[in-house]
Amino acid sequence: MPSSWWTPIDAYCERTEPSFWAEPLNAVSNAAFLMAAAYAFILWRRKGGRDWPALWLVAVTTVVGIGSFLFHTFANCWSLLADVLPIAVFIYSYFLLAMRRYLGLALLPAVGVTGFFILFNMGTEQVWSSLLPGFTLNGSVGYIPAVLALLAVGAACLVIKRSGAGRALLLAAGILTVSLVLRSIDAMVCPAWPWGTHVFWHLLNGLVLFLLMRTAILHAPPPASVPR
Template identity: 45%
Template sequence: MRQIDAYCERTDPAFWAEPVNALTNAAFLLAAAVMWPRVRGLPLARALCVVLGLIGIGSFLFHSIATTWAAMADVLPILGFILLYLYVAHREFWGLGRWSALGLTAAFFPYAAATAPLFGLVPGLGSSAGYAPVALLIGLHALFLRRRAPATARGLALGAGLLAVSITFRSLDDPICAALPLGTHFMWHILNAVMLGWMIEVYRRHARRSAPL
């Protein structure tokens, strides 16, 4: 139940101390609602929509209650989305079997453990260094898929770019707090919601192109 004060907008432990950061989590719910009817017939995409909604709920809890357990409610759905999408990518984009896809998905943990400290050396990145390996990984998938599935590769590249911009806004929240008391973390929510919804759309379009005529 320890209180956490991690963002520019929060100035006290009150529930509504971060109203903009809290309310912009509706963008995740909106993105999930928009994508839900579009992915009918794709169970894994439907699961991604559910996790996307949970990201919005967990992040709302963190930016309102702002305790250690609420931070876990914020972080775990994000990790869940990353792992589920990696499994989808290995299965659908690369055509791997179930166990191979699961093994490569599990490899995300040592990959993140190895690369996050390197990104931590980048000046100004701060706590956002933990998310930078995800943008890099999406970009690598885009690079290596460019011949196998060029349209999907372009979609993933756009997703990586959106995430990079989103991470930039997250990183700026503390450094510019004195000049902008609202902070910039709310843009992380909005851009991330767009990016995650787009990543589900990339999968939907790939599945449609791959479906037998």
């Protein structure tokens, strides 16, 4: 692995030096993702254990927790990828599932809309930086499309009378918004609160991912129509 992959990254208030346990709260709080995955897996088993798209989300959530733990302990370039890539996989996987399971789109239209969302997500930071240069929200801009997607799909579910899924997605959007605010102010509060607020990003996002997985599991199609 090239030496650049080991370049230290100091991105959060809690980290004051490069050692493995320099971010104990940020590191340990990743247990929230593992707990969310465990609870969702139990629910998945109780619901028959044959909903493979939902099981994929459970697996990805587990990897999210592991990857985030690696980043908040090793805190370098390779562990940053271990952190952000699983999150992206979850976001795009869930968006595709939502298109199919909640909005009832056929496979090709669902893939097309998901592709458009990926392009929109990839371009968000560039557009934001051109409109609001220097206002980076502590690296949180890239998560804004996820909030917008939850709001849009949640509202669409309410319109088409899938109120259970709609309310759950809107609740997840609200929690994620609070979580984003806390992530964004981590550096700002550092002088008064040396532990920072990133830990709450982990705890609240663990709840968000559980809500999303629970909604997917509870709104699974009948067993005969579950993709194999």
